[in-house]
Amino acid sequence: MIELKGIRKVFNPGTSSETVAINNVNLKLESGDFITVIGGNGAGKSTLLNIVSGSYEADEGLILLNNNDVSRLPEFKRAPYFGRVFQDPMMGTAGDMTVLENLSLAFRRGMRRSLFRWSCHTQDKEFFIEQLKTLGLGLENRLNEKVGLLSGGQRQALTLLMATIRREPSHHMIRRDYVRFYDGDKKLAKDEFDKAFKEAKEEFKKRKAEIKSSNASKEEKKAQLKEAFEKFDKKVRVFDLTKPVLLLDEHTAALDPKTAAKVLEITDEIVKKNSLTTIMITHNMKDAIKYGNRLIMMSKGNIVVDINGEEKKKLTIEQLLEMFNQASNDMLSDSAILGD
Ligand SMILES: Nc1ncnc2c1ncn2[C@@H]1O[C@H](COP(=O)(O)OP(=O)(O)O)[C@@H](O)[C@H]1O
Ligand SMILES: [Mg+2]
DSSP states (O other), X not given: OXXXXXXXXXXXXXXXXXXXXXXXXXXXXXXXXXXXXXXXXXXXXXXXXXXXXXXXXXXXXXXXXXXXXXXXXXXXXXXXXXXXXXXOTTTSXXXXXXXXXXXXXXXXXXXXXXXXXXXXXXXXXXXXXXXXXXXXXXXXXXXXXXXXXSOHHHXXXXXXXXHHOOOOOOHHHHHHHHHHHOXXXXXXXXXXXXXXXXXXHHHHHHHHHHHHHSOOOHHHHHHHHHHHHHHHHHHHHTTOTTSOEEEEESTTTTSXXXXXXXXXXHHXXXXXXXXXXXXXXXXXXXXXXXXXXEEEEEETTEEEEEEEHHHHHHOOHHHHHHHXXXXXXXXXXXXXXXXX
16 A cells, blocks of 8 residues: 655745646555556656655655655665666666576565565576566576667566566465554454455365366366465465555657557556556556556646546546646646736
8 A cells, every 4th residue: 555645846946947846646556556647748747756766755745655654765765665667778677787687686676675584596597587488578588698688678578577576475474564564453454364364265265175076177177276276365465565566657658669568568467467556657548548447647746637447447538638638728727817
């Protein structure tokens, strides 16, 4: 869960170039929310992400991560909790290092997120290969190549992986951290976890019995069991507080349309597979509608549109454009009234 309360950011205050980049933003994301952000140039989108990640400090307001106030936490201390991908493919990876070296670096950084719980294992390489395979770009065959030789799209996909890679904690570890970071009565946290765990496990057991007694083939049964376990596992992982929050700032804008579409698909898969809380800025309204479960539009440092669930699914580009024009008109009439 991540919550922004009364965020305000003014650049160059008291000078002729004073800019209110963020006026007053309140936003609450539940764990696993995938939110897309649109808005015109200078609307404050990038500034907002920079404030969340700690690159900029807000002048006013609070940022809560799993109920903990991180507003005053310096960027390097916040870094383990966030994975970022920027527009420029050169930024997220080291071009003169190999694919494997880049991943190892990111993996070690990711471990801080999890309180040093994992030491480096020799099977890391196997794990990296497995992860690279999921991208479907053949990078698992190019482990020792310099990243500088890869295309922009391949680099962005690798950056996405680096921003999110980590070894999955066990159910036991998830429970421990959930209780540890819970803001309030720890007994409640334990009970909440245990109840959900029990329910998920009961359901899994029931399904397992069903599968075993069915007359499906051995292969089919195996696949069904795997699916049932994954469902159970996913329900437990909802409680995992040490997952990174993914922050994407127009990360496909520098790619050709076909590559951009592929990288977006990869993004969606990674987000879904790990149920990551995600904020994705895009200038593409179609993508903003297609991806995620919630959409916000920013204008002049404010959130002017906030749509989620079914309503978002039904949204059309025409409607969105209409809202965009409306927001711009409101802005114009505001400035007409204010006389600037
Ligand atoms: N480091 C900075 N110094 C001064 N002004 C800035 C800085 N970063 C952003 N701004 C200004 O803040 C406003 C919002 O910028 P930004 O968040 O980059 O918008 P967006 O990403 O929506 O295009 C713009 O007017 C921009 O010029
Ligand atoms: Mg921007």
